[in-house]
Amino acid sequence: MGIVPRKAVLNVKSYQPGKPIEEVKRELGLSNVIKMASNENPLGPSPKAIEAIKKYLGDINMYPEGGCFYLRQAVAEKLKIKPEQLIFGNGSDELIELVLKAFVDEGDEVVVANPTFLMYEVASSVHGAKIKAVPTRYFKYDLKAMKKAVSKNTKVVFIANPDNPNGTYVTKYELEGFLKGIPEDTIVFLDEAYYDYVEERDYPNGLDYLGKNNLIVTRTFSKAYGLAGLRVGFGVSNPEIIKYMETVRDPFNVNSLGQIGAIGALKDKEFLSKSKKMVREGKKFIYAELKAMGVRYVPSVTNFILIELCPKPCGIAERLLKKGVIVRSMKAWGMENFIRVTVGKESENKRFIRELKNIILQGRNIIPPEQ
Numbered sequence: 001m002g003i004v005p006r007k008a009v010l011n012v013k014s015y016q017p018g019k020p021i022e023e024v025k026r027e028l029g030l031s032n033v034i035k036m037a038s039n040e041n042p043l044g045p046s047p048k049a050i051e052a053i054k055k056y057l058g059d060i061n062m063y064p065e066g067g068c069f070y071l072r073q074a075v076a077e078k079l080k081i082k083p084e085q086l087i088f089g090n091g092s093d094e095l096i097e098l099v100l101k102a103f104v105d106e107g108d109e110v111v112v113a114n115p116t117f118l119m120y121e122v123a124s125s126v127h128g129a130k131i132k133a134v135p136t137r138y139f140k141y142d143l144k145a146m147k148k149a150v151s152k153n154t155k156v157v158f159i160a161n162p163d164n165p166n167g168t169y170v171t172k173y174e175l176e177g178f179l180k181g182i183p184e185d186t187i188v189f190l191d192e193a194y195y196d197y198v199e200e201r202d203y204p205n206g207l208d209y210l211g212k213n214n215l216i217v218t219r220t221f222s223k224a225y226g227l228a229g230l231r232v233g234f235g236v237s238n239p240e241i242i243k244y245m246e247t248v249r250d251p252f253n254v255n256s257l258g259q260i261g262a263i264g265a266l267k268d269k270e271f272l273s274k275s276k277k278m279v280r281e282g283k284k285f286i287y288a289e290l291k292a293m294g295v296r297y298v299p300s301v302t303n304f305i306l307i308e309l310c311p312k313p314c315g316i317a318e319r320l321l322k323k324g325v326i327v328r329s330m331k332a333w334g335m336e337n338f339i340r341v342t343v344g345k346e347s348e349n350k351r352f353i354r355e356l357k358n359i360i361l362q363g364r365n366i367i368p369p370e371q
């Protein structure tokens with residue numbers, strides 16, 4: 001007799017993360033590999049986080065603070081919110097999971113954009129949710145169409161602002177228009193993983209809209225703060241939503257080094273502004289080089305750029321990989337003629353451009369799209 005998983009599990013398309021550097025070195029026999037694939041911070045972790053973690057290493061025999069007490073105080077103070085408005089997760093990915101666990105029954109609907117961050121769909125399908133995917137327009141969320149897609153069976157709407165992989169954002173005006181009239185029993189999940197990188201004046205701070213809707217705003221220490229390996233993210237919402245999410249959370253979901261490191265990183269203003277500056281300058285360089293090559297890209301408010309390379313699938317991600325440059329193939333999104341590249345350090349950006357140029361100039365069957 002064979003084993004049989006839950007029905008929903010049979011339909012899950014697993015999330016394919018970007019390849020780690022060590023794996024690429026091993027598999028391709030390369031010694032010098034750079035990763036520009038998972039929107040990590042190439043400057044390393046915040047030095048203040050490292051310092052805090054080193055001091056704590058002797059205490060990892062103990063279970064962590066289940067409620068993230070000190071981190072909770074630190075984040076609440078920084079964001080000027082009440083500590084009880086917060087929930088912490090093993091990465092902000094876990095908050096997606098907790099919302100679904102707490103609120104979505106098999107057959108309930110969730111609304112997402114297409115393309116967007118794939119975890120919304122992966123996690124929702126694990127829970128047997130019915131997924132309504134609303135196409136983006138010109139690489140931007142179509143919030144009007146997403147609002148129309150909301151029905152009485154819709155439990156959660158996922159909005160990444162800014163979005164991954166598009167790198168675009170919804171404006172204050174667009175978000176306000178969307179939130180107006182969303183049913184009271186629909187949760188709006190506003191994922192602000194790249195909040196710290198956005199410098200546009202009409203970019204909304206999700207925290208300004210708490211209280212009016214059933215909104216949860218999530219952020220992470222994985223991106224601008226450079227702590228992706230520690231897995232710490234948090235959600236801010238109203239006490240009722242938090243209460244149900246807390247009910248389904250594992251007691252020790254955020255590890256102790258993660259909590260300690262995040263407190264350190266939160267204090268590290270210098271590291272944050274250094275990271276933002278690197279991304280700002282890196283984008284400027286990459287944009288100029290792509291323009292000169294006649295390659296189309298989507299202007300980004302984040303630390304990654306979506307790039308269109310050829311009229312049809314042409315395997316650029318694989319070819320860059322052979323040169324030791326890991327970028328994100330867009331195959332999983334069904335956009336095989338695109339890649340997504342994380343803005344790196346100056347030397348990394350230069351190497352990426354150099355290798356890309358070589359491929360484009362040498363590849364007979366690759367024609368850059370018309371501008």
Ligand SMILES: *Cc1c(COP(=O)(O)O)cnc(C)c1O
Binds near residue numbers: 221228
């Ligand atoms: C990277 C990312 C996250 C979450 O990352 P965690 O490491 O789990 O905090 C969430 N949403 C989007 C859109 C992302 O790109």
